[in-house]
Amino acid sequence: MLKIGITGGMGVGKTIVCRMFAILGTPVYDADTRAKWVMNNDAALKQELTNAFGIEAYTQAGELNRAYLSKTAFNDPQKLALLNSLVHPHVGNDFTKWVEANQSAPYVLKEAALMFESESWRQMDEIIVVTAPMDVRIKRILQRDPHRTQTEIEIIISKQLSEEEKIARAQHIIYNDDQQLLIPQVLKLHEQFLAKV
Structure with missing residues (x-):
């Protein structure tokens, strides 16, 4: 079984990407x-x-x-x-038990915002980074979290590993920039992962 990590900064759209993989029958572990x-x-x-x-x-x-x-x-x-x-x-440890319970799946996904910071990438076979431009991310977060100000959002983002560093460390990138379609990107990766098992 392949263990695929999925990460990305606040507001990039990790959750929607994970939902697409889940619709395809992939077990998804939401670390948060x-x-x-x-x-x-x-x-x-x-x-x-x-x-x-x-x-x-x-x-x-x-x-x-x-x-x-x-x-x-x-x-x-x-x-x-x-x-x-x-x-x-x-x-x-919880993830390890969860993987054991999902042994019948060809591959599983672990969604974690702090995949690299927590060192949990070491448990993964491959990493996907979901990325989006900063202005798009801030707009999405302001809509999702109306209680936050733009300054608060920028402070939170500044404390996370940079987008460039995450992309440099990943094997796969999904662009959620409102320009490229998500479904074809997810389907392509899904087929790649199935071909490896």
């Missing part, structure tokens, strides 16, 4: 969604996060206190690095 699940359900990780960030990391009901963790970690590079160093290994 699974990370939230693991942070709420993995007892060992919950203990590690509580030890690192205090009892405020979880509500009295035992749910992840996302607002507190965001406020605490995202403005402090050292605390953010600590948070990622705790969460990413548990998500990696």
Whole structure:
């Protein structure tokens, strides 16, 4: 079974590309969604996060206190690095179990915004980067997240690995620039991956 990573910066359209692969029958692992699940359900990780960030990391009901963790970690590079160093290994283990449960598929996709930053690209056989021009990305994010300002979006994007670096490290590129059709690009890659297994 091939393990294909799919990544790209905020607003490039990774989710829509993954939906297209899913329609073709490909199992898709959404690392961000699974990370939230693991942070709420993995007892060992919950203990590690509580030890690192205090009892405020979880509500009295035992749910992840996302607002507190965001406020605490995202403005402090050292605390953010600590948070990622705790969460990413548990998500990696969760992905390994998920792959085992999807052994019958010719290939699987793992969608992760921080594929390179988290080192999870090392678990993959090949990487797809979805890319789009910055002005298109900002317009999409403003429509999707009306609570964010353009300045906030630019700050978040500036903290991510550059688009150029991601493209340089990938084996495949999908252009979601509102000029080129997505479906033919996805179908071409789907056929390439099936031909390899």
